[in-house]
Amino acid sequence: MLCKSKDFDKEDFKTHFKGQNIMWLLRFKAIKIGIKEILELSNENREVLFNTYCEDLDFASGIEKRVFKFNYPSLPNDVKKVAKPFFTALYDDILGGASGIRMKGLSVTNLKRENVRKGFFKANKKEYGLNATCPACLGDMGMVSDDGYADLDHYFTKSLYPMLSISADNLIPVCKVCNTTGVKGSKNPLNDYQHPGGLLNIFLPYHRPGIDYIQIKMDSVKANERICLESKTNEEINKNRIKNTEWLFNLNERWSGRINSSINDNLINAVEISLNEDEIITEELVRNKLSKVSNQFLKSKYIVPDMWLSAEYARLLLNSPTKFKSFYFRILENSTTL
Numbered sequence: 063m064l065c066k067s068k069d070f071d072k073e074d075f076k077t078h079f080k081g082q083n084i085m086w087l088l089r090f091k092a093i094k095i096g097i098k099e100i101l102e103l104s105n106e107n108r109e110v111l112f113n114t115y116c117e118d119l120d121f122a123s124g125i126e127k128r129v130f131k132f133n134y135p136s137l138p139n140d141v142k143k144v145a146k147p148f149f150t151a152l153y154d155d156i157l158g159g160a161s162g163i164r165m166k167g168l169s170v171t172n173l174k175r176e177n178v179r180k181g182f183f184k185a186n187k188k189e190y191g192l193n194a195t196c197p198a199c200l201g202d203m204g205m206v207s208d209d210g211y212a213d214l215d216h217y218f219t220k221s222l223y224p225m226l227s228i229s230a231d232n233l234i235p236v237c238k239v240c241n242t243t244g245v246k247g248s249k250n251p252l253n254d255y256q257h258p259g260g261l262l263n264i265f266l267p268y269h270r271p272g273i274d275y276i277q278i279k280m281d282s283v284k285a286n287e288r289i290c291l292e293s294k295t296n297e298e299i300n301k302n303r304i305k306n307t308e309w310l311f312n313l314n315e316r317w318s319g320r321i322n323s324s325i326n327d328n329l330i331n332a333v334e335i336s337l338n339e340d341e342i343i344t345e346e347l348v349r350n351k352l353s354k355v356s357n358q359f360l361k362s363k364y365i366v367p368d369m370w371l372s373a374e375y376a377r378l379l380l381n382s383p384t385k386f387k388s389f390y391f392r393i394l395e396n397s398t399t400l
């Protein structure tokens with residue numbers, strides 16, 4: 063640790079961090095002020111800050127531990143007063159800056175928000191084409207001018223966990239809808255779980271994806287389907303994770319809307335396209351075709367928006383005699399009106 067000093071001494075800083083390639087940090091005014099203020103904290107507080115940073119940033123290795131808890135929220139207020147603007151500046155000026163910063167030795171030399179987003183989609187694309195699917199709602203990301211895809215969400219919000227604003231584990235590219243106020247926006251995933259072991263109760267991007275634990279259930283309300291996220295298992299902890307996800311992303315309402323507005327029709331089209339002209343349409347044939355269409359979705363070499371949702375909806379149709387009947391009648395009706 064550096065000695066306490068009232069005035070920032072650039073030469074002293076240079077000597078202590080010699081060979082660590084960090085002098086470029088001082089080019090950013092807010093970061094420079096942040097460093098100066100951190101150096102003005104007592105040795106003891108600086109040590110607490112440093113340990114908090116190391117432990118909180120490594121949260122991914124604590125997600126299965128009953129004792130893990132983020133330390134930042136319980137830091138003394140005078141330490142938080144200095145740490146928050148410093149980490150905010152690190153994120154805003156480096157990742158959020160217009161040109162980013164050139165980093166030596168990295169495959170993507172310009173470290174900035176846009177490149178984090180692009181890197182995510184490049185790493186997650188399947189064999190063909192670009193993946194434009196939102197990892198939170200599985201919907202269409204949409205292109206956002208030439209600035210990559212959609213928003214970069216801080217899963218653990220910047221305002222409450224500023225240290226995590228620069229953690230790659232905490233950055234997820236999500237669609238504009240998922241990132242709006244009222245959906246995920248700045249909601250805190252740990253809202254109900256800010257105690258040791260709280261991370262066990264939530265899904266975590268990259269480390270504990272919800273798709274492995276979630277299936278959907280369906281009710282009909284008049285002519286519309288109403289979707290409800292449910293747990294694949296009976297474990298209480300999974301139910302908590304799903305409840306939390308639903309609170310964060312409003313998926314029940316949004317997915318019900320997508321099934322009613324397009325997915326049902328898309329499945330009908332997909333089955334119709336797969337029918338041969340001379341085939342006699344029977345319930346059995348439609349059942350086989352629907353099952354094939356759904357398997358094709360899941361095994362596709364492309365990642366297409368709503369593919370998982372379509373396959374899940376097909377599964378529900380195949381398992382519900384009454385729903386399957388009305389699906390079959392729609393196809394039959396279309397074939398006779400052709």
Ligand SMILES: [Zn+2]
Pocket residue numbers: 196197198199200201236237238239240
């Ligand atoms: Zn989304």
